[in-house]
Amino acid sequence: MNLNSIDTLLAEVLAGNKIAVANALNLLENIRPAKTSRIRQLIEQLSRNARPGRHLIGITGPPGVGKSTLISRLANFYRKQGRTVGIISVDPSSCRSGGALLGDRARIIHDPGDSGLFIRSMAAGKHLGGLAWRTRHCLTVFEAAYDIIIIETVGVGQSETEIAQVVDSVVFVVQPGSGDALQFMKAGIMEIPDILVINKADQKKLAAKTKIDLETVAVYSGFDESGWQSEIVMASALEGWGHDQLAQALSDHFSFLENTCLKKKRHLNRVQWILMMFKERFGMFGLETLGGESSVLKQIAGFDLTNPFYCFEKLTHEMWTLAKNV
Amino acid sequence: MNSKVNHPKDRPWLMRTYSGYASAKESNLLYRSNLAKGQTGLSIAFDLPTQTGYDSDHILAKGEVGKLGVPMRTIEDMDTLFNQIPIDKMNTSMTINAPTAWLLSLYLTTAEKQGANIADLRGTTQNDILKEYLSRGTYIFPPRPSMQLTAEIIGFTVNHIPKWNPINICSYHLQESGATPVQELAFTMANAITILDIVKERGEVKKEDFPKVVGRISFFLNAGIRFVEEMCKIRAFTSMWDKICTERYGVKDPKLRRFRYGVQVNSLGLTDCQPENNIARIIYEFLAVVLGKDSRSRSVQLPAWNEALGLPRKWDQQWSLRLQQIMALETDLLEYEDIFEGSHIIEQKEKELAGAAEVELNKIMEMGGVIPALETGYMKRCLVESNAKRLREIESGDKVVVGLNKFTEAEPSLLTQGMEESFLTVDDSIADQQIELLHSFKKKRDQDKVARALEKLHTSVSNSKNIMQASRECALAGVTTGEWSDTLRKIFGEYRAPTGISGISNDRISTEEARKVNEKIRRLNTKLGRNLKILIGKPGLDGHSNGAEQIAVKAKDVGMEVVYEGIRLTPEQIAESALQEGVHVVGLSILSGSHLKLIPEVIHCMQKRGLNNIPLVLGGIIPKSDIAKMNNKIICKVYAPRDYNLNTIMDEIVDMVDKAN
Ligand code: B12
Ligand SMILES: Nc1nc2c(ncn2[C@@H]2O[C@H](COP(=O)(O)OP(=O)(O)OP(=O)(O)O)[C@@H](O)[C@H]2O)c(=O)[nH]1
Ligand SMILES: [Mg+2]
Numbered sequence: 001m002n003l004n005s006i007d008t009l010l011a012e013v014l015a016g017n018k019i020a021v022a023n024a025l026n027l028l029e030n031i032r033p034a035k036t037s038r039i040r041q042l043i044e045q046l047s048r049n050a051r052p053g054r055h056l057i058g059i060t061g062p063p064g065v066g067k068s069t070l071i072s073r074l075a076n077f078y079r080k081q082g083r084t085v086g087i088i089s090v091d092p093s094s095c096r097s098g099g100a101l102l103g104d105r106a107r108i109i110h111d112p113g114d115s116g117l118f119i120r121s122m123a124a125g126k127h128l129g130g131l132a133w134r135t136r137h138c139l140t141v142f143e144a145a146y147d148i149i150i151i152e153t154v155g156v157g158q159s160e161t162e163i164a165q166v167v168d169s170v171v172f173v174v175q176p177g178s179g180d181a182l183q184f185m186k187a188g189i190m191e192i193p194d195i196l197v198i199n200k201a202d203q204k205k206l207a208a209k210t211k212i213d214l215e216t217v218a219v220y221s222g223f224d225e226s227g228w229q230s231e232i233v234m235a236s237a238l239e240g241w242g243h244d245q246l247a248q249a250l251s252d253h254f255s256f257l258e259n260t261c262l263k264k265k266r267h268l269n270r271v272q273w274i275l276m277m278f279k280e281r282f283g284m285f286g287l288e289t290l291g292g293e294s295s296v297l298k299q300i301a302g303f304d305l306t307n308p309f310y311c312f313e314k315l316t317h318e319m320w321t322l323a324k325n326v
Numbered sequence: 327m328n329s330k331v332n333h334p335k336d337r338p339w340l341m342r343t344y345s346g347y348a349s350a351k352e353s354n355l356l357y358r359s360n361l362a363k364g365q366t367g368l369s370i371a372f373d374l375p376t377q378t379g380y381d382s383d384h385i386l387a388k389g390e391v392g393k394l395g396v397p398m399r400t401i402e403d404m405d406t407l408f409n410q411i412p413i414d415k416m417n418t419s420m421t422i423n424a425p426t427a428w429l430l431s432l433y434l435t436t437a438e439k440q441g442a443n444i445a446d447l448r449g450t451t452q453n454d455i456l457k458e459y460l461s462r463g464t465y466i467f468p469p470r471p472s473m474q475l476t477a478e479i480i481g482f483t484v485n486h487i488p489k490w491n492p493i494n495i496c497s498y499h500l501q502e503s504g505a506t507p508v509q510e511l512a513f514t515m516a517n518a519i520t521i522l523d524i525v526k527e528r529g530e531v532k533k534e535d536f537p538k539v540v541g542r543i544s545f546f547l548n549a550g551i552r553f554v555e556e557m558c559k560i561r562a563f564t565s566m567w568d569k570i571c572t573e574r575y576g577v578k579d580p581k582l583r584r585f586r587y588g589v590q591v592n593s594l595g596l597t598d599c600q601p602e603n604n605i606a607r608i609i610y611e612f613l614a615v616v617l618g619k620d621s622r623s624r625s626v627q628l629p630a631w632n633e634a635l636g637l638p639r640k641w642d643q644q645w646s647l648r649l650q651q652i653m654a655l656e657t658d659l660l661e662y663e664d665i666f667e668g669s670h671i672i673e674q675k676e677k678e679l680a681g682a683a684e685v686e687l688n689k690i691m692e693m694g695g696v697i698p699a700l701e702t703g704y705m706k707r708c709l710v711e712s713n714a715k716r717l718r719e720i721e722s723g724d725k726v727v728v729g730l731n732k733f734t735e736a737e738p739s740l741l742t743q744g745m746e747e748s749f750l751t752v753d754d755s756i757a758d759q760q761i762e763l764l765h766s767f768k769k770k771r772d773q774d775k776v777a778r779a780l781e782k783l784h785t786s787v788s789n790s791k792n793i794m795q796a797s798r799e800c801a802l803a804g805v806t807t808g809e810w811s812d813t814l815r816k817i818f819g820e821y822r823a824p825t826g827i828s829g830i831s832n833d834r835i836s837t838e839e840a841r842k843v844n845e846k847i848r849r850l851n852t853k854l855g856r857n858l859k860i861l862i863g864k865p866g867l868d869g870h871s872n873g874a875e876q877i878a879v880k881a882k883d884v885g886m887e888v889v890y891e892g893i894r895l896t897p898e899q900i901a902e903s904a905l906q907e908g909v910h911v912v913g914l915s916i917l918s919g920s921h922l923k924l925i926p927e928v929i930h931c932m933q934k935r936g937l938n939n940i941p942l943v944l945g946g947i948i949p950k951s952d953i954a955k956m957n958n959k960i961i962c963k964v965y966a967p968r969d970y971n972l973n974t975i976m977d978e979i980v981d982m983v984d985k986a987n
Contacts, residue, residue, distance in 0.1 A: 018905060019936050026908040032855035063829070064702055091828075097844050098857065099882035103828040105903065106891040112902035119906055123857065123887045238468060240819060 006038060010045045013145050016084060021118055021145050028137040029122075039137070044307040046140040055254050056139070056149045058163040060130065061173035066199040067152050068107035069237035070173060070246070075108065075117055077247050078148050084116035086146035088139070090132050090153045093123045100124075104152055118146065129162030130154065133280070136166060136273045161191060165272040168265065169253045171246070173197045174214075176206035192217075195231050195249045202236040228256055270305045271297060277312050282319065289319045335661055338654035339616065340588070340625035343643055344421065346371035346396035348756050349763075350406035353396040357411060367417040369627075370407075371395035372429070374867035374918065377464040378894070379425050379811025382760045385896055388927075389920030390867050391757035394637075395421075399807045402767050404432040405439065414442035418449035419494075424466040426453040427479055428810045431797040450491040450544070453479055456517045456696055459823040460706055461499035463869020463893050466811060467818040469697045473524055475793055480521070481530025482794040484539050493521065494546045494588070501548035502594045503872060504713025507559040510548070511683035512690065513705060515566055518543060520695040522575065530792075540575050541582030547623070549614040550592040551607055556614035557666075558675040560621040563587070566680050566687075588625035589615045594872075598634035599968045600729030600736050605631050609649060616653060620664040626650060631741065634967050636749030636919070636949060706826030710875050717876055720970050722837070730970060746951050754923065764806065771804035779803035783813050825871075825892045827878050839973040840884050846980050847885040854910065854987060858980070859887040861909040863900040865928055868918035869893050873945055877913060880972040881979075897924060901931030904940065910983045917946040925956055932960075941982040945969075 003009050003023050012020030024046075028039055059067050068089065075085045089104035100123035110117055122132040130153040142149045153163050164170050172193035196214060201207035214232055231249045235242025257265065275296060278286055290296045296315065303311040343360070346353045357368055373395040375387035381399050382391045391397050398404060413436065422429045430451055434444050455472040458465040465472065476493065483492040497505070497514040505513065525531070525539055547563065549556040564585040571583040591611035596604045608628050615623040628646040630638035638646075653659060666672045693699045700706070719725035726732050742748045779800045786796040800810055851857050862878050864871065871893050878890040889907050891899075904912050914928060925944065932940065938960070945965035953964050962982045969975060 018902075022905050022908055026856070029908070030855035035855060093887075094882065094885075097883055097885040098848065098851075099885040100887045101828045101878065101882050102887060102889045102907070103825065105889060105907070106822060106825060110899070110902070112896070112898040121889060121907060125857070238819075 006041050006045065009042065010049065010144075013046070013141060014049055016115055016145050018115060018118055021086075021141055024141045025120055025138050028141065029134045031134075040307070040309045043137060043140050043309065046144045047306050047308075050140070050143040051145075051147060054143050054147060054149060055169070055250070056143070056151070056167040057250060058151050058153070058167035058170045059173060060153045060163050060170065060193075061197075062175075062178060063154055065173045065175045065178070066237045067173050068104040070197065070199055070235060070243060071104075071150055071152055072108040073235075073237050073240060073243035074150065074247060075148075077243055079114065079116060083147040084145070085118075085148045085150065086142035087117075087119040088122060088135060088142065088149070088151045089119065090122050090124055090130065090135060090151070092154060093125050095126075098125070116146075118142075131162050131166065136276070139166065164191060165269050167269075168257055168262065169194045169250055171195045171197055171250070173199050174210070175200045176203045176210045178210070192230050194228060194253050195233060195246065197233045197235055197242070197246055199235050199237055199242075201234040201242065202239050207234060226261055228253065267301075267305065270308065271300045274300050274303075274305070274308050274311045274315070277308065278315050281312075282316075286315075286319055289323050290315065333661075333663055336619055336622070338660065339623050339650075340367060341647060341650045341654075342367060342369045342419070342588075342625050342627050343647065344369045344371050344627060346373075347394070347752060348392040348396070349760060350396055350398065350403040354407050354409050354411070357407075361411065367419060368411075369419040370421065372420070372422055373397045374464065374869075376429075376807055377422065377424070378867055379428075379466045379807060379815075380867075381806050381808030382757065382764055384808060386867055386894065387757075388866065389754070389757075389923030390918065391760050393752050393919055397760050398429065398432065399764050400767050400804060401432055401435055401801050404436040408436050408440070412442075413437040413440055414446055416449070419452075420450065421452050423452055423455055423458050423462075423464055424472065425807060425811055426451045427475055427793045427797045428800075428807060430479065431794065431801040435798060435801040444487055446489070447487050448489045450494055451479065452496065452546070453493040454496045454517070454546075456513075456520075456700065457496045457499040459700055459821075460513075460709060461503040461869075462496075463823075463871065464867075465821060465823060467814060468821040469700055471814075471818040472821075473521065473697065474528070474790075476521055477524040477528055477530055478792045478794065480525050480539060480542070481528070482792060484531050484535060484542060488538075490542075491544050492542055494544050495521070496546040498546045498548040498590055500709065501550060501592060503709045504594075504716055505709055506712050507555060507562075507679055508682045508686060509708060509712060511559065511562055511566060511679060512686035513696070514545065514563075515570060515683070515687050516690040516696050516699070518567075519570065519574065519691070520697065523695070536575065537577045537579060537582050540571055540577050541579075541584075543586075545585065545587040547587050547589050547615070548592055549589055549611045551595050551611055553610050553614040554672075555675065555679075556611070557618060557621060558672055559679055560587075560615060560623075561618070561672070561676040562680040562683065564621060565676065566683065587623055588627075589623040590627040591615070591629065593629045593633050595727070596629060596631075596633040597727060597730050597968065598966060599734070600739060601631055601635060602739055602741050603729050604629075604633060605645075605649070608646065612649065612653065616659065618664050618666045619662065620667070632749050634947070635742070636747070636751070636947060639750045642749070700824070703824035703826060703829070706824045707829060710826035710879065713872060714876060714879055717970070717972065721972060727970075730968065747949060749949075752919070767804070768806070775803045776805055776809070779805055780809060780813050783810070784817065787814060787817050822892055825875065825878075825890060827875055827882075827888075827890060837973070840976075843884040843973055843976045843980060846977070850980055850984055853984070856908075856910075857887050858885070858911075858983060859889070859907065859909045860911050860913060860979070861900070861904045861907060862888065862890040862913045862915065863895060863903070863928070864893045864915055865895055865897050865900055865924040866916070866918065866920045867894060868916055868920065870915070870917035870946065873917070874913075874915040876972065877915070877945065877975070880976060884973070884976045886976075897927035897931045900928055901935055901937065904932060904937055905935045909940065910987070911941050911943065911979055913943045913945065913979070915945045916948065919947065921946070921948050922952055922955060925961075926958070929958055929960060939986055941986045943979060943982070 009020055009024055013024050061067055078085050091100050091102050093100040102121035105119055105121050108119055124132050127133040170193045198207050198210055233246045233249055287293050300311055373392050374390045376398045380387050382397050453476055480492040483490040495518050497510040500510050500513055531539055567585040568583050571577040577583050630642035630646050632642055690699045720727055720731055723731055783796040783800055847858050860881055862874050864874050878888050881888045941962045942960045943963050948964050
């Protein structure tokens with residue numbers, strides 16, 4: 001099997017061959033200019049072949065609340081239903097050395113013989129916003145290879161909202177007694193997630209109290225602009241309960257999106273991706289030349305988004321033309 | 327004043343040797359020969375599969391059956407182990423933790439078959455789970471149910487085997503994982519409090535019997551090379567324990583408040599280069615626990631001079647035993663009352679340590695005791711940090727280790743010269759025999775009886791009944807260690823302890839050398855197109871995690887992306903992680919002696935996944951003579967304890983990756 005051929009690589013990724021998935025990810029993470037053209041080809045092909053029923057789930061929350069343990073339970077639950085699962089977990093990098101400890105994997109139980117579960121850890125690097133710079137690139141592989149895609153990021157408060165622009169459903173995990181998250185939500189600093197999980201609810205009393213506190217926030221906020229009423233789920237990832245309710249809530253949210261705005265949401269997410277690529281490359285100069293962020297967003301929205309690089313190039317071309325004319 | 331008047335000479339401490347290997351039959355012969363020579367107590371080592379609740383035919387048992395202790399699966403094995411050894415005359419110490427209830431059940435069943443009355447039995451089960459999560463690695467279930475089991479066993483023995491020591495709370499292992507004296511004191515006391523509180527809360531014993539429970543608690547300590555401080559630490563243990571017993575548990579009888587402890591002295595500081603120097607270290611460490619009468623240990627085990635080379639042979643153990651006998655019988659030590667009584671300096675140091683430990687203890691109690699402090703990773707992180715500091719000091723030379731980082735020019739050691747191996751090796755073929763023995767036992771037992779016993783165990787544990795009754799019925803019925811443990815795994819689930827490496831606070835490139843490696847990595851990253859990513863793996867049941875943890879922390883410090891999943895992985899899992907994570911290099915750490923079985927398997931599993939060009943590095947206790955046997959070109963380098971300069975290791979790994987790409 002020659003995985004150097006993009007066609008073979010694609011076919012194998014679609015078939016869920018883990019060696020191919022790993023190779024595709026290695027390629028998409030590669031920043032050498034020599035790889036650019038292959039990366040473009042692959043992403044375009046992958047985008048055309050994304051699984052129709054895929055569900056992208058973002059799981060975020062403060063350090064140590066049990067996100068990875070919960071993901072392990074969820075993954076097991078989906079695997080039992082026969083659905084395949086791809087997991088990306090993002091950890092922060094040290095700003096001095098650039099090194100990172102990718103520790104989530106240790107908490108996610110994986111059977112090496114299971115061809116329907118794939119876990120990849122990524123270091124955030126210098127990228128702000130809770131994801132890694134190449135997370136969106138890599139997602140295209142997962143969207144083509146797996147039914148359920150879960151992204152874990154560390155996040156509290158406003159700095160990590162990027163996840164909402166990448167996935168279909170955002171799950172925010174807290175533990176009993178987490179005052180911070182509550183304060184952030186009350187103050188409107190943090191967006192209300194689609195689903196809230198109080199994990200470690202094996203600490204029963206404190207968990208019940210936290211639930212009441214959170215309900216006041218959720219009630220106060222009411223429905224979000226799309227009409228979805230945020231749900232609160234109690235779970236203990238350690239003892240192994242509550243993740244099935246979480247899966248149910250996720251499935252409810254997904255049906256809700258399918259009946260309302262899934263297409264639009266994914267379109268917007270892709271627009272954001274292209275905007276981000278453009279911003280990372282040309283910064284304020286690029287944005288201003290094209291008349292500011294909202295004008296750029298409008299332009300992107302008008303493109304055919306299947307090939308994000310094509311859009312990126314169109315923007316770049318436009319920018320240089322305008323820049324020359326100034 | 328005559329310093330010796332009117333005082334009878336103190337009795338020597340108990341001198342133990344910890345042993346067990348290959349099979350119940352072999353170990354039985356060994357014990358009988360030791361007993362014939364006048365040894366009075368037995369100290370049983372079980373192999374790692376037994377300690378982690380697996381039968382000898384489980385995949386994780388590969389390379390470990392009978393290696394570091396005796397395999398103990400069934401009542402037949404226990405009967406064999408004590409063949410012609412009268413259990414009612416023995417004082418038996420068993421190093422067993424997660425499956426304590428099971429091994430104790432087997433022991434009691436054999437005893438009763440011999441006609442003993444279990445109420446008369448004497449002995450100790452280690453039964454201390456906290457240090458398994460933090461250091462020793464042979465845990466099975468999550469902390470809460472495990473601590474419940476501990477409490478149930480304590481309740482059972484206090485009610486039925488009054489002379490049994492149901493638990494030996496260990497700070498020994500914490501020091502071997504890098505703990506400072508203050509951490510040892512605080513963590514150990516917090517552990518004791520948590521356990522006693524659970525026993526009390528569960529009402530395992532009658533209220534008026536609770537002081538008896540306190541009186542049955544014993545400890546297992548360590549003593550390092552800074553022997554003055556170590557002696558003060560032991561005095562601090564004594565005073566802190568007395569205070570806790572009095573104030574927290576209201577124990578009036580001073581006899582029940584006595585701090586009873588045994589010791590094995592420090593091994594972490596013993597070296598593989600100039601190994602003869604270790605004898606000096608062992609003796610100085612030994613001083614701390616015998617010099618002062620008031621803080622003298624009740625039993626002592628000393629490691630051997632070849633500790634960092636491999637398992638000790640009989641002669642090596644004999645040499646260590648002689649060190650003790652000379653101290654006890656030739657010197658005048660035992661003729662005196664406490665020779666430090668009235669020393670202000672000792673007293674002050676003791677207070678200092680106890681004071682600092684109390685602050686740390688309160689911090690842990692405020693977190694809700696050791697269970698939350700463990701689960702959040704707090705305690706493990708503290709240990710990894712202390713160990714990192716220790717290694718940094720050795721690297722910089724601030725901490726002198728003679729023969730390792732100073733006075734390294736030396737005559738060749740006559741103790742190892744000309745010998746291929748100066749330590750014990752265990753034949754790998756015993757595994758097959760042991761598996762066969764297990765299978766033939768399983769064939770001849772009454773399967774229905776086994777099924778019923780396991781069913782009962784399941785119901786009784788699910789309903790939080792004391793574990794012992796149903797476990798004893800399992801022992802009689804012919805249940806195996808793996809079956810007993812699996813039944814509990816189904817109820818409690820399994821646990822993976824925190825690795826302690828994330829969130830380490832000293833996030834900085836510590837030295838000039840580290841900065842140089844960092845620059846080199848940045849250059850390499852440009853060539854690779856991705857950041858240098860390393861997987862550090864621990865295959866098999868080996869719980870020695872210190873090396874892997876320190877390499878992981880260092881690798882991050884110099885700028886690598888590090889995947890480390892903790893201990894107890896199969897070769898398939900490691901290879902699979904290497905694939906899924908797209909790493910550039912794989913490092914394996916093995917100290918338990920199972921490398922010849924496991925490393926070729928990891929390589930095979932990697933090749934199956936097309937990972938042929940990923941360099942592999944090894945570290946741990948891997949004898950030179952074995953490196954040739956593993957002969958494989960993807961193994962780039964094998965590191966040993968003497969390679970203390972972590973920056974050099976990192977630098978070499980960067981070069982390997984550079985070359986491979
Ligand atoms: C500390 C220690 C323990 C601690 C472990 C704590 C922990 N969490 O790590 C405790 C007390 C728990 C322990 C328990 C046991 N131990 Co022990 N232990 C040791 C000891 C004294 C030191 C090991 C150590 O941590 N060194 C410090 C670290 C930093 O060094 P290192 O691991 O060698 O790593 C260096 C290099 O090797 C290299 N390296 C290591 N790994 C890697 C990985 C990579 C990728 C790279 C690049 C480099 C690298 O870099 C490091 C830097 O210098 C050794 C003897 C010795 N002095 O070496 C015995 C030793 C390893 N233990 C031994 C035994 C038998 C046991 C027990 C089975 C005893 C028992 N019957 O209960 C138990 C088993 C526990 C288990 N579950 O496996 C034997 C193993 C015998 C064998 N191989 O045949 C030894 C050799 C002692 C002996 N001579 O008998 N032990
Ligand atoms: N008591 C209890 N502990 C839990 C539960 N879920 C996870 N934990 C423990 O909490 C600790 C952290 O769990 P993780 O799953 O690593 O948490 P995380 O949010 O992914 O952590 P980071 O990725 O480091 O931010 C571990 O020790 C888990 O065993 C739970 O439901 N109850
Ligand atoms: Mg996590």
